[in-house]
Amino acid sequence: MIKERNVVIKKPLGKFRVALVYPSKYSEGMANLGLHIIYDLLNSIEDIYCERFFLGYARSLETGSEVKDFNLIVFSWQFELDALNILKFLKECGIPIDRKERKEFILVGGPCTVNPAPLEKFIDAFYIGEAEVSILKFIEIFRELESPKEEVEALSEVGGIYLPEIENRVRRVYLKDLDSFYPVTQIMSEASVYNEAFLMEISRGCSRGCRFCMGGYIFRPRRERSPEKLKEILEMGVKFNKPKRIVLLGASVTDYSNIHELSRMISESKVEVSVPSMRVDALTKDFIGALADTGQRSLTIAPESCRILRFAMNKPIKDEHIYRAARYTAEAGLKNIKMYFIVGMPDEREEHMLEIAGMVKKIKADTGLKIKMSVNPLVPKPHSAMEWAPFVDRKSYSEKLRLLKKELKGKAEVKSESYRLSSLQTIIAMGDYSLADVLERVYMEQNLNSWKRAFKELGMSFDSYLGERSTDEPLPWDKIDTLVKKDFLIKEYTRYHNLLGEVSGA
Known part of the structure; x- marks a missing residue:
C-alpha cells in the first residue's frame, strides 16, 4: 500500500474524468514535475477529475477505477522507450492499441512528442509543448464534440495539437510567464525517487545551446521565475506539503540571474535542498556552501x-x-x-578518452573526493544539431569504455548505460511511420532479439535507423515546428565538425 499525502479526492459522478498515465515506474512518475502540473491544473477545475495511473497499475490510485471508465486518456511520454510501455499499458487494460480500432481517445504529451511518427498509428492526438498553455482549451473543445474521434479537425484549433488523422503542421506552445502558474500543493510520497520532496522549478529552457541536447532547443526560450515568486512558492510549498526535502529544477539552475538571492533562500529554508545537476562554470562557492548547509551530501555535474x-x-x-x-x-x-560523460560523438578518438581520464585523476588527487562517473553513448535526438549524427558502433563504444575503466581503476567508479537500450532509444527517437509495425511486434517482449527478428520479418533494416543521415533528406518530424529552424540546426551540425577540426589542429 503506497502512502501519499495531498491526493485530490472528488466524487466522480458527473465529472469529466481524465486518466493521467505515466507509462513507467510509480517512483519515477512521482518525481516528474509535469505530472504534478497537469494533475493540479486539471483538478483545479471543479467538474474535471484527473486521476493517476502508472505501469503495472491497471486501476487509478484515487478511486480504483478502470481506465475504460474515463472520458479522456492522457499519457506523459518522457523517454523514448516508454513508447513500448504505452502500448503495453493499453494491452494490459484491454484497450486496442490501433487508434482506428478503439473508441477511447488518447492524447500524448511530453518531450518525446517532437517526433510523433513512431506512435502515430496508435495515438489520436499529440500535445506539442507545455501543458499550462492550452490543455484546458483542448478539454473544453473536446467536451463539446459528440464524437471526438470523428471530429478531430475541430481539435486542431487548439495550439500545439498534432492530429495524425489529418497530419496537420503544428507549432510548439510554451508558457511565456512562469510566474503565472505553479502547483504549490504536490502529492508527497515516500515511494518517489526523491522521497517526499517538493519540486521547485527555478527556470525553464536553456540559453546555452549544447549541440547534442534536444532539451536545449525544444524548450526555448529560456525563462525564469522572479525571486519574489520563488520566495512565495518556497514558503507555501513548505507550509502546505511539509516535505523532507526541496528539489530545485531547471535546465541550468546555476544560470539563474539572481543566484545570490537564491543561495540566501536555500540557506534560510531549513529543509534539505538538492539539485540534480549543475553547470560548473556558473557554480559559486556560496551556492555549494548553501546546499551543504541544508544537508546535500554530493554534487552532480x-x-x-x-x-x-x-x-x-x-x-x-x-x-x-x-x-x-x-x-x-x-x-x-x-x-x-x-x-x-557522453561517448560516441562524431570524430571522437582514443586521445579524447585519455584526456577525460587525466582530468578525473587530477580531481581525485587534488580533492580526495569519491568520484562516480556515468558514461553514456550519444543518442542522436530530433530537433537537435546532432539529429544527423550516427549512433556509435558497439566495438568503438566498448573499447572506449574499457580504456576509461582501465585508466581510472581505483580512482573513480565508472558505470555505463546499456549499449542495447541506448541503440533502441536511438531507433525510436529517429523513427518514422513504418517503425510502428516494429513496435507492434516487440512491445510485449522488449528484448534485442525480438527487435531484430521484427525488422527481418518486415523486410526493414535495423541499422538504417542508427546511421548518419544526409542534411538534405526530409525527416519524419519536419512537420513539427519547435520554433528552431532546420537551417539553423544544419549550420550548428556543420559548425561542430568545423570547430573540432580547428581545435584539434591548433
Missing part, C-alpha cells in the same frame, strides 16, 4: 567530454571550471561528486 569536444559541442567549459567546482565541493565538506 556534467562535463560531458574533454576540453576539445566540449568546445565543439558548444559547451565551452574550461577544465579549470571543473577543478574549481570539485575544490568548492570538498571545501564545503561534501564527500562525493558525480560526473556525466
Whole structure:
C-alpha cells in the first residue's frame, strides 16, 4: 500500500474524468514535475477529475477505477522507450492499441512528442509543448464534440495539437510567464525517487545551446521565475506539503540571474535542498556552501567530454571550471561528486578518452573526493544539431569504455548505460511511420532479439535507423515546428565538425 499525502479526492459522478498515465515506474512518475502540473491544473477545475495511473497499475490510485471508465486518456511520454510501455499499458487494460480500432481517445504529451511518427498509428492526438498553455482549451473543445474521434479537425484549433488523422503542421506552445502558474500543493510520497520532496522549478529552457541536447532547443526560450515568486512558492510549498526535502529544477539552475538571492533562500529554508545537476562554470562557492548547509551530501555535474569536444559541442567549459567546482565541493565538506560523460560523438578518438581520464585523476588527487562517473553513448535526438549524427558502433563504444575503466581503476567508479537500450532509444527517437509495425511486434517482449527478428520479418533494416543521415533528406518530424529552424540546426551540425577540426589542429 503506497502512502501519499495531498491526493485530490472528488466524487466522480458527473465529472469529466481524465486518466493521467505515466507509462513507467510509480517512483519515477512521482518525481516528474509535469505530472504534478497537469494533475493540479486539471483538478483545479471543479467538474474535471484527473486521476493517476502508472505501469503495472491497471486501476487509478484515487478511486480504483478502470481506465475504460474515463472520458479522456492522457499519457506523459518522457523517454523514448516508454513508447513500448504505452502500448503495453493499453494491452494490459484491454484497450486496442490501433487508434482506428478503439473508441477511447488518447492524447500524448511530453518531450518525446517532437517526433510523433513512431506512435502515430496508435495515438489520436499529440500535445506539442507545455501543458499550462492550452490543455484546458483542448478539454473544453473536446467536451463539446459528440464524437471526438470523428471530429478531430475541430481539435486542431487548439495550439500545439498534432492530429495524425489529418497530419496537420503544428507549432510548439510554451508558457511565456512562469510566474503565472505553479502547483504549490504536490502529492508527497515516500515511494518517489526523491522521497517526499517538493519540486521547485527555478527556470525553464536553456540559453546555452549544447549541440547534442534536444532539451536545449525544444524548450526555448529560456525563462525564469522572479525571486519574489520563488520566495512565495518556497514558503507555501513548505507550509502546505511539509516535505523532507526541496528539489530545485531547471535546465541550468546555476544560470539563474539572481543566484545570490537564491543561495540566501536555500540557506534560510531549513529543509534539505538538492539539485540534480549543475553547470560548473556558473557554480559559486556560496551556492555549494548553501546546499551543504541544508544537508546535500554530493554534487552532480556534467562535463560531458574533454576540453576539445566540449568546445565543439558548444559547451565551452574550461577544465579549470571543473577543478574549481570539485575544490568548492570538498571545501564545503561534501564527500562525493558525480560526473556525466557522453561517448560516441562524431570524430571522437582514443586521445579524447585519455584526456577525460587525466582530468578525473587530477580531481581525485587534488580533492580526495569519491568520484562516480556515468558514461553514456550519444543518442542522436530530433530537433537537435546532432539529429544527423550516427549512433556509435558497439566495438568503438566498448573499447572506449574499457580504456576509461582501465585508466581510472581505483580512482573513480565508472558505470555505463546499456549499449542495447541506448541503440533502441536511438531507433525510436529517429523513427518514422513504418517503425510502428516494429513496435507492434516487440512491445510485449522488449528484448534485442525480438527487435531484430521484427525488422527481418518486415523486410526493414535495423541499422538504417542508427546511421548518419544526409542534411538534405526530409525527416519524419519536419512537420513539427519547435520554433528552431532546420537551417539553423544544419549550420550548428556543420559548425561542430568545423570547430573540432580547428581545435584539434591548433
